[in-house]
Every structure is written in structure tokens, then in C-alpha cells.
Amino acid sequence: MCTAGTLLYERALREGQLPAGDARHAPCLLDTGLLQPSLDDLDRLEPVPPAVGLQRLLRHSADRIAGERRREEELAETFQSLMRIDDRPQGEAVSPALGLLSGKTRINAAISEALSAAAEEVLCIQTQHSYSTSEYARRAQALAMRRDQAFLDRGGRLRTIYPHTQRHIPLVIARYEQLRGDAQARTLDEVTERLILVDRSVAFLPADKDHHIALEVRHPAITGYLADMFDRFWRLATPMYPKAVEPPSPERITARQRAIAELLVEGHTDTAIAERLGMNVRTARVHIAKLAATLGSQSRAQLGYLIGQSGILDQEGPHT
Structure with missing residues (x-):
């Protein structure tokens, strides 16, 4: 339940009944059946006993889990027949060297999946377009913070290169004030397009100008080339975090x-x-x-x- 729903349910238990209009800000109580119309007055709601409500919710949860298990079985059965058709080696079929990801949700999911399996380091190049103030961008940045912090908590190392124009952007500064662990950042006058390279084995590159399509690269020759390129840029870049250095003049x-x-x-x-x-x-x-x-x-x-x-x-x- 949401916080408002919990407080309203507690109030209903104490008072016995509530006006029906009071539940408009907590529809979860009606959806879960924890409040129901009174038989004496349909304009009022009365609470279901907590023990009854708990058993009802647990039963719904068990039904959802059983439904997911049935779905897993159906998927496994469907794909088993498809795998019999596909005669490529299993490793090649599961992890192609190159793949296209369409849509920011799918791209972010693939990056999150790669980072969840990462063990050593993540190398990033961010462009001036990477930090937007839109609502979607803020949610994506919050997701990236959680994702990166989880990686750092496992002992990973994060290195990021920005253009010099982002050295003083509040969102960028706040990011490194919040991250805990081995996170480093440097800046250059000019950077390439955006890059995320995970454990030097899987890379994500933009495949269109709007960043709605990404290229997922797992070919060792390409990821090795990208890692070497990043290392060269890193040596030329000016430290920004943890210790900022101003370029000499x-x-x-x-x-x-x-x-x-x-x-x-x-x-x-x-x-x-x-x-x-x-x-x-x-x-x-x-x-x-x-x-x-x-x-x-x-x-x-x-x-x-x-x-x-x-x-x-x-x-x-x-x-x-």
C-alpha cells in the first residue's frame, strides 16, 4: 500500500467507518479490497479485518506467482522448438557479436543487465547531450545512479570522460558528490560520441542522432579497439574528480x-x-x-x- 493508503486504513480500523469520498486519494484500498461499502450505508466504507485482508492479498500474490510460472513454462516450450530450428552454436545464438537495441527503455535495460554482471570496470564517454532536464531524463539519471552505485559497491571501478563544458554542470558535480567508491572523472576539449564499455567486453554505442537506437557490441576486436581509444583519451584528459585540476594557460x-x-x-x-x-x-x-x-x-x-x-x-x- 502507499503511505496515504496505510494511514487511511489505520483510521478506518480505529473509527469503524469512513465517508466513501475519503478514499479517492488512496484507490489502492478499494483495489485490494481492504475497504468495502457498508451494507447499512453505501456512501460509507468499512475496513476488512487485517487478518482477512492479509490472507486475501497473499492468495492474490500466490496466484500471480503461479501465473508467472505457467508463463515461464510456455516460453521455455515455445523457444525449445525454435532452438531446434536454429542450428548455430549456442554461444553465437545467445550473444551475437553485434546487435541493435531500439527504444530507450530497452537500451537502459540492456545496460543495466550488462552492469549487473560486471566484475571489474566500466568506461564511459558522455557528451553534452547526455544531461537533459526533462522528466524522463531525470528518471533515467536516477536509475543510472542506482545502477552505478550497485556496481561500485561490488568493488568495481568507474571511469568517465566528459567535455570541458560539463565540468561545472550541477547535475554532473552532484553525481560525484553522491557516488561512493572508485569513481573517477576527467574532461577533454573534444570527445567522441557517447560510449559505455563494460569489463572491456561489451560496448554500447548510439546508432542514431536522437539516441533512440543503440548498437550493442560484443566482438573482442571492436571492444578491444574501443578500450584502447578510451585509454588514450584518458591519458590526455584533465582530472575532474576526485581532484579537479584546472588546465594551465x-x-x-x-x-x-x-x-x-x-x-x-x-x-x-x-x-x-x-x-x-x-x-x-x-x-x-x-x-x-x-x-x-x-x-x-x-x-x-x-x-x-x-x-x-x-x-x-x-x-x-x-x-x-
Whole structure:
């Protein structure tokens, strides 16, 4: 029962009867039969004795369990005949090297299943699109917190790479303030698309722009390649948690401006630079203006020349 239902049932037991309208906020009492119309007055409800109600609920529970067992037997019988048709080796049939998952509910269920069997580490790359404020996103983030904490409680290690733009997002900061265990995070100027790699043996990658379809990868060559890619990014990334390190800025050029300078020299537009570095166009233009002011540039063409002459692209960016 819900909390409101429990309190109302206690009140009904003490008072003997209740007005029927009082149960509108606790329909579970009527659904479970713990309150029933009075024979003397149909506008009032009276409680079923707790012992009777308990036996009734236990009987319903037993019926549901028996129904699930019958369903399991039917599924096993159906799939036994299907497995006789499928002549592939059992391991290949059960765990294909590549598979498509459709729908966020199915994707989250597959990730949860993989993490429940994980024993060592989970590697993640999160993008600027990973933290939304929608109701669905909040529920998904709460699910991910429970899932990740359970993994950490089993002694696992969690490593996550974010773009620099997420270093100060409250949801990201709160995540690491709440997680307990070996959880580490670092940031980069530019990251790849989202990645979740479990025990270096199963990976989840987005298969469409809206992240409604995911690719589940279990091929050792591909998961090994992804793990190597992640390790390289991790070595280049700036620590964020447990100990945050601010990127150095030699000669007044920040790490973010240096990354923008590289893309400017390559000829990218402001929009493309913003997309590559996970920021909006207005923020990218502010950084470009600051870079131009620092180098004394009067035009876009001159800025490219001054970037090349300044030597800032020869300086090493922040890494550990």
C-alpha cells in the first residue's frame, strides 16, 4: 500500500467507518479490497479485518506467482522448438557479436543487465547531450545512479570522460558528490560520441542522432579497439574528480582557446567549432573574440596568421 493508503486504513480500523469520498486519494484500498461499502450505508466504507485482508492479498500474490510460472513454462516450450530450428552454436545464438537495441527503455535495460554482471570496470564517454532536464531524463539519471552505485559497491571501478563544458554542470558535480567508491572523472576539449564499455567486453554505442537506437557490441576486436581509444583519451584528459585540476594557460592562452585556435587554422566555421567542442555558437564566438584580442588580431584572416606565428599550437595542452 502507499503511505496515504496505510494511514487511511489505520483510521478506518480505529473509527469503524469512513465517508466513501475519503478514499479517492488512496484507490489502492478499494483495489485490494481492504475497504468495502457498508451494507447499512453505501456512501460509507468499512475496513476488512487485517487478518482477512492479509490472507486475501497473499492468495492474490500466490496466484500471480503461479501465473508467472505457467508463463515461464510456455516460453521455455515455445523457444525449445525454435532452438531446434536454429542450428548455430549456442554461444553465437545467445550473444551475437553485434546487435541493435531500439527504444530507450530497452537500451537502459540492456545496460543495466550488462552492469549487473560486471566484475571489474566500466568506461564511459558522455557528451553534452547526455544531461537533459526533462522528466524522463531525470528518471533515467536516477536509475543510472542506482545502477552505478550497485556496481561500485561490488568493488568495481568507474571511469568517465566528459567535455570541458560539463565540468561545472550541477547535475554532473552532484553525481560525484553522491557516488561512493572508485569513481573517477576527467574532461577533454573534444570527445567522441557517447560510449559505455563494460569489463572491456561489451560496448554500447548510439546508432542514431536522437539516441533512440543503440548498437550493442560484443566482438573482442571492436571492444578491444574501443578500450584502447578510451585509454588514450584518458591519458590526455584533465582530472575532474576526485581532484579537479584546472588546465594551465601559458601566455594567457587557455586550453579551450588553444583548441579553438587549432580548428580555426583548419578552416572550420564558428558553428562547426561549437559543435566539435560541445558549446553553443555564442560561447564559441566569445572565446574567438578573446583569442583575437590577446593576439592583437583585427580580422579573421589576420587571426589565422597570428595563430600560426604565435607558436601556441606548438605548446602541449593539459594532460596527465
